[in-house]
Amino acid sequence: MSLPIELRSRFFKAYKQSIKAMNFTFYNDLQSLNKSKMLLKETVLNPMEMKQKMFKDLPESKEDLIKHLEDMNKILIQNVAQAKQKSKYKYELKMHDKIELGDNESIKENKGSQYKNKPFKRCCD
Structure with a gap:
């Protein structure tokens, strides 16, 4: 992958941050x-090649791919929590700061907002 110097440094920083986030x-686990490191690599x-195999929405340009990596790092750190099974039906979430x-109030306010002003349609209609 040949990149200009400023993109190359940004890419290596994003790649390194991806590994740290993982x-x-x-x-x-x-x-x-x-598996996540292998998929990243x-x-x-x-x-x-990966776009054709798995990710239809993977960005085309190299700058967009770097932005995709940076966004992925943020999601991994802020939105993914691991769970550990304690018994048959109990799991413990490993939360961090x-x-x-x-x-719950913000969830209740936005409930169904994507369906407002759209006609209701059943599967048999």
């Missing part, structure tokens, strides 16, 4: 950690 998020080193928490 290590932070999946620190006790070696299987998920290894395959996607970054050969993005057009960087996880973005919301309140």
Whole structure:
């Protein structure tokens, strides 16, 4: 991948941050950690082949791919929590201080907002 110098430094920074985000998020889950690192490596080193195989919405340009990496890092740190099974029906979430928490009131306010002003349609209509 040939990049101009400013994009190259931004790419390596984003790639390094991706690995740190994965290590932070999946620190006790070696299987998920290894799979995510392998997928990152395959996607970054050969993005057009991975686009055809798996990711139809992977960005075309190299700058967009770098932005995609940066956004992925943010999501991994702020929105992904690992769970550990305690018993047959109980799980314990491993939360950390960087996880973005919301309140139930904001969820209730936006409930169904994507369906407002759209006619209701059943499967048999």
